[in-house]
Amino acid sequence: MTRAFLQPDDVRDLVAHQFGADRKLAALDRLTGGSKKGVYRLQLDDQTTVILYLWAAGENYWPPSPTVPDDPFTDASGAELFAVNHAALAAAGVRTPRLLMLDRDGGYLDADIALVEDVGTRTLEALLEGDPAAAATPLSTLGEALRRMHTTLSPQYGKLAAVARGEAPQTRRTEDIIADRALGHLAAAAARDTRLSAAHDQIADHVRHLHGAVTARHAYGLVHGELGPDHVLVTPTGEPAMIDIEGLAYFDVEWEHAWLQMRFGDAYPALRPVDLDPHRLDLYRYAQVLSLIDGPLRIADTDFPNRQWMLDLAEWNITKALRISRSG
Numbered sequence: 001m002t003r004a005f006l007q008p009d010d011v012r013d014l015v016a017h018q019f020g021a022d023r024k025l026a027a028l029d030r031l032t033g034g035s036k037k038g039v040y041r042l043q044l045d046d047q048t049t050v051i052l053y054l055w056a057a058g059e060n061y062w063p064p065s066p067t068v069p070d071d072p073f074t075d076a077s078g079a080e081l082f083a084v085n086h087a088a089l090a091a092a093g094v095r096t097p098r099l100l101m102l103d104r105d106g107g108y109l110d111a112d113i114a115l116v117e118d119v120g121t122r123t124l125e126a127l128l129e130g131d132p133a134a135a136a137t138p139l140s141t142l143g144e145a146l147r148r149m150h151t152t153l154s155p156q157y158g159k160l161a162a163v164a165r166g167e168a169p170q171t172r173r174t175e176d177i178i179a180d181r182a183l184g185h186l187a188a189a190a191a192r193d194t195r196l197s198a199a200h201d202q203i204a205d206h207v208r209h210l211h212g213a214v215t216a217r218h219a220y221g222l223v224h225g226e227l228g229p230d231h232v233l234v235t236p237t238g239e240p241a242m243i244d245i246e247g248l249a250y251f252d253v254e255w256e257h258a259w260l261q262m263r264f265g266d267a268y269p270a271l272r273p274v275d276l277d278p279h280r281l282d283l284y285r286y287a288q289v290l291s292l293i294d295g296p297l298r299i300a301d302t303d304f305p306n307r308q309w310m311l312d313l314a315e316w317n318i319t320k321a322l323r324i325s326r327s328g
Contacts, residue, residue, distance in 0.1 A: 056112075073225055089242065120234070123234065193318060
């Protein structure tokens with residue numbers, strides 16, 4: 001696919017209409033790291049900056065995959081999800097970059113866009129690596145925000161927009177969704193890797209064993225879905241601000257904490273988690289390992305610019321999946 005990214009002339013009308021005809025665009029920089037939407041920094045002639053989100057086919061590196069109606073983590077992208085989820089986080093008192101403008105009518109570009117506050121480039125991940133002492137306060141603040149989210153409950157699971165419209169299917173239990181999801185990731189990855197193909201039945205049996213230990217649940221917390229320290233920006237005043245919020249959903253908080261434990265590592269205890277079901281957590285941890293094989297292998301088949309990083313991530317998790325399934 002030939003990708004044509006935004007050029008300065010593409011956003012001049014946007015700048016004039018949103019900031020005044022006397023304001024000029026001084027620089028337009030496409031930020032790296034995104035794989036589903038484009039993220040651009042607009043610098044104006046008075047040195048102020050804003051961030052532009054662009055949901056366009058040319059910005060999405062992921063190959064098409066089927067949307068599963070009752071799985072809130074499939075097809076979790078788009079301006080509608082962003083707007084609904086942004087409002088929900090604000091209601092829960094969770095800091096995100098402030099929404100300045102949302103256009104879903106093609107008024108400026110042939111795609112949905114949003115302008116948001118530029119809170120800087122410093123991630124919590126970089127701060128944890130470079131200055132752990134300075135990371136302590138934003139890490140603690142993030143933990144408080146997560147507890148507010150995880151104690152914001154719904155009797156239904158699903159994407160927030162679908163739950164609000166009464167259109168979130170409740171046909172399976174959440175642990176069934178994750179177990180089926182894990183087996184789907186295994187099947188897809190086994191078609192690409194002979195080691196996984198040879199160990200398919202062993203790994204599938206381990207997934208079913210973990211699933212069998214989980215008991216039913218009927219209330220679900222507000223989760224980010226894929227929150228790592230790279231998805232938290234630290235503002236100049238030291239506040240943590242969540243980004244990449246389109247995957248927000250009502251779901252089991254263990255799904256969030258399985259991811260948090262993996263991504264935050266030694267810093268995870270500082271988040272002071274809510275009470276968790278250990279059996280559900282075990283299933284979700286292993287399911288995420290399988291997800292982190294299939295997803296990176298799929299995107300590595302595209303023109304994603306950091307292909308080797310994805311292949312290395314898949315390899316790490318292949319080793320982990322095989323080791324855990326052998327140990328039982």
